[in-house]
Amino acid sequence: MTAPLLSLRGISKSYGQIHANQDIDLDVAPRSIHAILGENGAGKSTLMKLIYGLEQPDAGTVNWKGEPLALASPADARRKGIGMVFQHFSLFETLTVVENVRLVVPGRKSDLAQGISKLGRDFGLEVDPFAHVHALSVGERQRVEIIRCLMTQPQLLILDEPTSVLPPQSVEKLFETLRRLRDGGVSILFISHKLDEIRAVCDRATILRGGRITGNVDPRDHDAHDLARMMIGRDMLQPMPAVAHSGGEKRLEIVGLDHRPDDPFAAALSDVSLTVRAGEILGIAGISGNGQSELAALISGETMLPREKSQRIFMMGKDVGALDAAARRRLGFAFVPEERLGRGAVPEMSLVLNSLLTAHPSGLLRRGLVDTARAKAFTEECVRQYDVRTPGPEAEAGALSGGNLQKFIVGREIMLSPKLLFVAQPTWGVDVGAASAIRQRLVALRNEGMAILVISEELEELFELCDAIQVIHQGRLSAPLVTRDTRPEEIGRYMIGAHSTAEKIPA
Amino acid sequence: MNASLRLSLPVLVRRESASPAIKLVAPAVALGLATLLNLGLYMLMGRDPGAVFHAMLLEPFLSWTSFSEVLLKMGPLLLIAQGLAIGFRAKVFNIGAEGQFILGAIFASAIPIWFPQATGQWIWPAMLILGALGGALWASITAFWRVRLNANEILVSLMLALVAAQLLNYLLLGPWKDPAGFNFPQSVMFQYDAMVPILIPGTRVNVSLLIAFAFSVAAWIFMQRSFAGYKLQVGGLAPRAAGYAGFSEGRAIWLSLLVGGFAAGLAGAAEVAGPLGQLQRSISTGYGYAAIIVAYLGGLHPIGIIFSALLMAALYIGGDNAMVSANLPIAAVRVFQGSLLLAYLVAIAFVRYRFEWRQAAQGNAP
Incomplete structure (x- = not known):
């Protein structure tokens, strides 16, 4: 194996009681696309911040091209040849592409414009240097971010969940760019929790779980199921289809709801259907950012459907799609939102x-x-x-x-005393004793006949509470899985979108 | 080197909860700061700061005649500021009270201009009501575009103030010009019954000051006690919480602008039906803009605004005094008003923030 471009040994970083990274070893080879894979909160972002100089490690060493490296700031990292593209862009919308680049890269405007066009031709990053950023699509903006990084001639490019903001058709184009960059001599650190993408484009994958490394593999040698096991830490089984629940009356029913929000960073929902009955708790599982907040706002009435889109959301039997939040509450609806302060x-x-x-x-x-x-x-x-x-x-x-x-x-x-209670993240940040008190309360209310909908990222919580769980992934909702017939591992497969690739699991 | 530089720079840190003490002290500090700043400015201009101080800040209170003039000016400022403050609490920024004031004056003038022979005690109340409706109508244009097209209410209301001024010009140079007025751009003098009754004999202070105080009481009940006022405040402090609770943003915008326009229109009507007695080009000496300062200086609180309206009115009278006795340019009063608002906005930041003198972080560098 060739000498690594970047080499981490025993890197640790803690924030108070939380060990974000523990004893991380990582080698990034020259000319490679290297995936960092892990669930939310596994420590991916912290690790990238350490590499990009935004944070300093508590312990461990970093070697860059064989020399020890200590970065004081991102500017320092850029000088050394490390660039990063963040998930949320940092472009000035009222400036043109070339003006945005010029804020980071010194040089005459005409030279920079030529450089931008040349990079565009070489790596499939076509964008008009004189276009104003506000007029560009999300995919084009991402190209501008990448170009701006490339103008500083980095040898290592960090991409933080680059595909999460892209429509599917742009993803393949991005991958083509990444392959060309690799062949042009740039190594890429690719952060993601999407298994198919990693298998499609990466030469190497390092898997993080709970701040530690749990695997270091060639993703092409493993199927999504293997990778998911390393990521979640448990084995996975074929999920069991749910038996139709025939309980009390329907208090909330959503039928084939499609919704594309105005915000380009928000997730679009497609064909979402669910039913919550009296005396039942339904849970929605999923990794955050897959459409939970958009769905929540549609149910609460903070986002209203246009009048022509009727017959999609029903509460207590009434079509409420075009009703505002106050009108829905008058029907007996109550809601605990994810954000406490300010909402x-x-x-x-x-x-x-x-x-x-x-x-x-x-x-x-x-x-x-x-x-x-x-x-x-x-x-x-x-x-x-x-x-x-x-x-x-x-x-x-x-x-x-x-x-x-x-x-x-x-x-x-x-x-x-609502008829339908909707709770997003019921116990985030609540201490253990109080959390279990809240859960007991919810179950007691269910037994008294309340219909309850819960969105949570904590699987254990959903299993403790819910009669059935539906999983949201990329704006789509799975069929309901009856909790007592389902194991957490099965839900996990739905959460990362692996259920469509692995048909049968060999025993 | 870098570290020592950082050492000397204080950092703004958010307080855990708002400091009520600073909220009370801030206006006084702002007044002190603005006074010092402006006295320094007058010194640079070669004026005697002591004389200016006396003329500007003390004289308005020293004689009954000048104090009654302060009360006269206070009426419109108080009315407009109370109306504006309600909108500002909801973060609906009606900057065009000046235009709503002018429309109020125009609407009110319609009665005596069209019916110069009419008599009876119904005339002046009808004028006030008509003026208030005129102001609200003018503000409703802003509300309509804001709710319909999300057009910024600051720009629309401000530009409509300029349109209102041109409308006034048109009326006074054309259809409403006094035929016996030697071609001056002004209307006929109004009949006696078109004048708001005098409140304090021997002065020009009229009943509209009482109306302004009554409006202040109503504003206090509305903002501090009513649920509708509460909804407006939630919309201003946390728009997402308002959306969560289902408080309509459109309704808040309409209500804010209509109340502001109503109050400004009422003030405009009281001005033509009061000290002026006719429609003129110079019906407003910037009341609509000064009231913005009054509203903020009063902490957007109905009681605070009573004090700030008194202060601002005194500054108007004091500025006139200083122009005469200390030979100060007319712009000096505007500069004082502006610096007063600026000083207040700086001071008010410390209600929620405090300075912290940070040591240079040493543990950060490995």
Whole structure:
């Protein structure tokens, strides 16, 4: 094997109690496309930040072309020949392509424009140097980012989940560019959790799980199933199809919902169908960014469907697609959003005023004026019942810890005694004791006949709570899997989109 | 070298919760700062800062005559600022109160100009109501485009203020010009019943000041006690929380602009039906813009605005004094107003932030 271009030995990095990277060894060969594979939170991003000089490791050594390397900043990294393209672009939309490049690369405008055109021809990165960035598609913007990196002539290019922002037809074009770059002498670190892509384009894959390396393989020698096992850490089995649930009445029904958001970074939903019945908890699993937040906003009414798209979302039997959030709540819907500050609660307002946000119809108003006494009583009740640790009901919501604020919001929504409760990430950042209290509460409410929908990234939580689980992947929702007949490993396969490639697993 | 440079630069750090003490002190600090800054400026201009200070900030309060003029100016400032503050709390930035003020004056003037012979105590109240509707109507153009096309309300309302000024010019140079007015661009003088009754005998202070105070009380109830006011504030502080709760953004924009336009129109009507007694080109001396400063200086709080309106009115009168007695250019008052707002915006940042003098991070470099 040739001497590695970049070589990491025993790299560790901790943030407080969290060990983001532990004892990482990594060799990137010259002229190779090297995948870094792992679930969200496995430590991929931290590792890349260490390599790009955004963070300094606590321990370990880095060698670059055989010489020890200590980077103080990304500028330092660029001087050494390491470039990085982030998932979210850092381009000025009102400037042209060449002006954006010029902010990083010194030189005359005409020379730079020529350089951009030449790179475009050589590597399939065609883009008009004089076009304004706001007029470019997402794929073209990514090309501009890559070109801007290439103008500094790097030997190593880091791409952070480059395909997550691209439509499928642009992905193959990007891969072609990456192959040409590799053949032109640039090594590429390719961060992803999409197995098919890695198998399609990478020469080498290093797999991370919980901050440690769990595999270092040639991805072409392994099928998606093998890679997934290294990534998730358990074996996987064929999922069992669900038996149709025939419980109580339908409280939420979504039928073949397609939705393409205006935001180019948001995930599009296609053909999403689900049903939540009274006395049932349905869970939605999936790696974040696969359409959960878009789906949540469509259900809550924060995103409304255009009137011509009717008969898609039903609550308590009514077509609610074109109703706003308040109208849906009047039907008996309550919602705990993923973001607590600024969405589920107003940080600058007191808890009493935050009670008012959604609980105002439960007798907290009198002739259009706020009934302060009753709002305070409601808040105190919520604080007491849900064990919210706070100096008092007049404390600002922003001053509460994340877990306590979550308890407050969950409590507030449950106290509305809704017919349909929708909870996104019920226990994020909540301590263990309180988390299990929230879960028990949800199950108790289910037994009393409430219909509950839960979105979570924690599989164990979903298994503890749900009667059935559906998995969201790239904006598509799997069929419901009955929890008691399903193992977490099966859900995991759906989460990474591997269920369509591996038909049968040899015993 | 780099490290020592970093050592001397304080960093703004967000406080865990807003400091109520600084919220109260900020306007006073801002006034002090602006005063010092401007006195320095006057010194550079070769004026005696002591004399200017006396003329500008003390004289308005020293005689009953000048103080009554302060109260007269306070009326429109208070009204407009209370209306604007409601919108500003919802982060709907109506910058065109000046235009709504002019439309209010025009609408109110329609009655005495079209019916110069009419008599009866119904005339002045009808003028005030018509003026308020005119202001709201003018603001509704801004609201319509903002809600329909997401056209920025700052630009639309500001540009409509210029349109309003031209509309006034047209009326005064054309159809509404006083035929016996020696071709001056002004309307006929209004009849007695078209004038708002005087409140304090011997002065020009009229009933519209009482209306402004009543409006302040209503604004206080609306913002501090009513659910509709609460919804506006949520929309301003956390738009996503408003969307989550299902508070309509469009409704907030309409309400904010209509209330602001209503108040400004009312102020415009009270001006022509009060001290002026006719429609003129110079009906407003920038009340619509000064009221923006009044609203912010009062912390966008109905009670704070009463004090800031008084202060700003005193500055108007004091500025006039200083122009005469200390030979100060007319722009000096505007500069004072502007620097006052600037100083306040700086001071108010410390309600939620504080300085922290950081040591250079040494552990970072390996």
